[in-house]
Amino acid sequence: MRYSKRAGLSSLPGRKVRLATAALLVATTFAACGGGGDDGDDDGGTPAAGGPKAPATVPELSDDPTTLSFVWFEWPPAQALEDFANAEYTKERPNVTIEVNTVPNANWHDAMFTQFAAQQTDFDIAILDSQHIGEAVTNGNILDITDFVNENIDVDAYDPYLLAAYGQYPQAETGQRDEDASLYGLPLLGDTWTMIYRKDLIGDEPPETWDEMIDTAQKCQDENPGVSGLAFHQANGSDAAAVTYNTVNGVYGGNLWNSADKQIEGVINDEAGQKAMDVLVNEMKPLTAKGSGNWFIDETNAAVAQGKACIAFQWIAAAGGLLDPAQSTLGTTEDEILDKLGFATLPTQDSDVVPLGGMGMHISAYVSESQQAEALNFMKWFEQEDIQKKWAAAGGVPSRTDAIQSPEFLEAGPFNQVYADSVARMRDMWNVPEYAKLIDIENTNVNAALNGAKSPEDALNDIAEQQQGVLDGGGGL
Structure with missing residues (x-):
């Protein structure tokens, strides 16, 4: 979780909040206990089979004009991602427009899971908090991308815990990754706390x-x-x-x-x-x-x-x-x-x-095969070393170790060294x-x-x- 140092304090004046359609249903559908959270099994959370498996390779992509849509909460990294992707991804895929739809932070979980429950989403890629993954997997809401990751992603380029935290389920203990567990997402934005002090x-x-x-x-x-x-x-x-x-x-x-x-x-x-x-x-x-x-x-x-x-x-x-x-x-x-x-x-x-912050990208199980293909292609593109370094230079927080340690990241902001020094200390919740x-x-x-x-x-x-x-x-x- 990071953004251009020239962005606003935590919201962008004038930026239109593009509410995901289902956000309008939040108050009546999930307000009672802060969102779904119901486990799909009787044993207290053992994951079900999860959603369908993504193919190991990216299927043939369409040349037709395409919008690849994300859902996130309203804060500067959302605008940073949209700007970055439309500037860089379109060099490879000029027919694709990236749209990052946003909802208020308090409605973020429910805006996604209301649509998941309806098995119809107006977003292709859900940006889930690390702790949301279990609910999405158990309910079969997101693609299992394990085979895709094994064929296309250099997993050794990441700190094992970051790769696990932003995509693995069941998730490992802090600092570990279970190589036998499935992956349902890839890192988008890393984060932790910094202490700010008046020198x-x-x-x-x-x-x-x-x-x-x-x-x-x-x-x-x-x-x-x-x-x-x-x-x-x-x-x-x-x-x-x-x-x-x-x-x-x-x-x-x-x-x-x-x-x-x-x-x-x-x-x-x-x-x-x-x-x-x-x-x-x-x-x-x-x-x-x-x-x-x-x-x-x-x-x-x-x-x-x-x-x-x-x-x-x-x-x-x-x-x-x-x-x-x-x-x-x-x-x-x-x-x-x-x-x-x-x-x-x-x-x-x-x-x-x-504290572990940040979040990963996860593909909705309820969008067309052509949109799933575009989403897989975007994820493959985004996780490349050179793209991760460009994302770092643009204000993002990468998860690849080579990008975290790169001058592009460490020199982009006075708090980036804090993140690099904190990765080994991170602890997540349940x-x-x-x-x-x-x-x-x-x-x-x-x-x-x-x-x-x-x-x-x-x-x-x-x-x-x-x-x-x-x-x-x-x-x-």
Whole structure:
């Protein structure tokens, strides 16, 4: 997840939001539990056969005018992908127009899965969050591209975990790839959090531990009236509050679940998990601005750009606009802004983990064979080394190791080295068909704790009990 550093903070003024048709059905169809998430089997998420298999080679392509459509959520990388593909892919396929249709972030999952449920999509390629894959595979919504990947993609060119995270199901543990598992997608955009810090307020060297970071933020806040020590995601929507807690959980040595036993209760709310929730609510929250209890990407960026935060945490993909003088009070040039802003990998504490962001491309099982062929050809084209380097230079975050380590990527933005240094530290959430329900439970309860509606202990215990209920088949709500 990244985009041109000249793009907006996290939305593009004037860009038309092209709603996928099914987004209009979201409120009535899936609102009750935040989207489908129903597993297709009685054993709590064992994948079914999945969708049809893609051919091993790209079928004959049509020369007729063709639109290859994607669905994503509304943010600058969507425009970056559309611009990049229409500039570069059309050199190979001049009859093809790329269209990236977008919906609001909160409706992203439901806009796709409503159409999947109807077995008719107005998009050819779904850009799924890594945790959506299990639901899509279990319901047979996307193509199995294992044979295609084996014939056309140099899998050794990728960090094994990135290839697994953005396409494999069942998914491996963090840092691993099961070569016997099937692949249903390929990486589109990588991402993780970066720590953004005010060099002019706290110094050039970023804090190295989480405890040190909190102490530094407190000191900075005390010394700079009107500037909050921290800014981070707290909203009860998308995966905002949940990712924040999960990150702190990992830093303090906690685990979200025992994936082998599908056990959450007693794991997420163990001693380490309780410590993490206490730190988040009682040490970090007091260092945030008044009214920040529902902040997400836009609000965090605004706090940084307006000089109102000492330290912030943000997805790298959403940080590019911070360098735009038109959107910042920190300087009239990019260099002036960079004199005040530093970007670093996340501090460590009892463990050394960072959140996995990013997402992959997945072909709808419900489009014509000619559209599937074009989609396969696009994916083959996009994953080439030279194209991945061009994507990096255009503001994308690649997943091929050679592209991640290339000058085209590392010199394209001050936070790109952060991503390269973070790949080996990434940890994802639960990759199961019940993901949508699990994330809603966690967002709701973490947000409640951050806003004082629940105690940290009660919020975490409620998360554990309700999420376990989902995995055990009881719904959890």
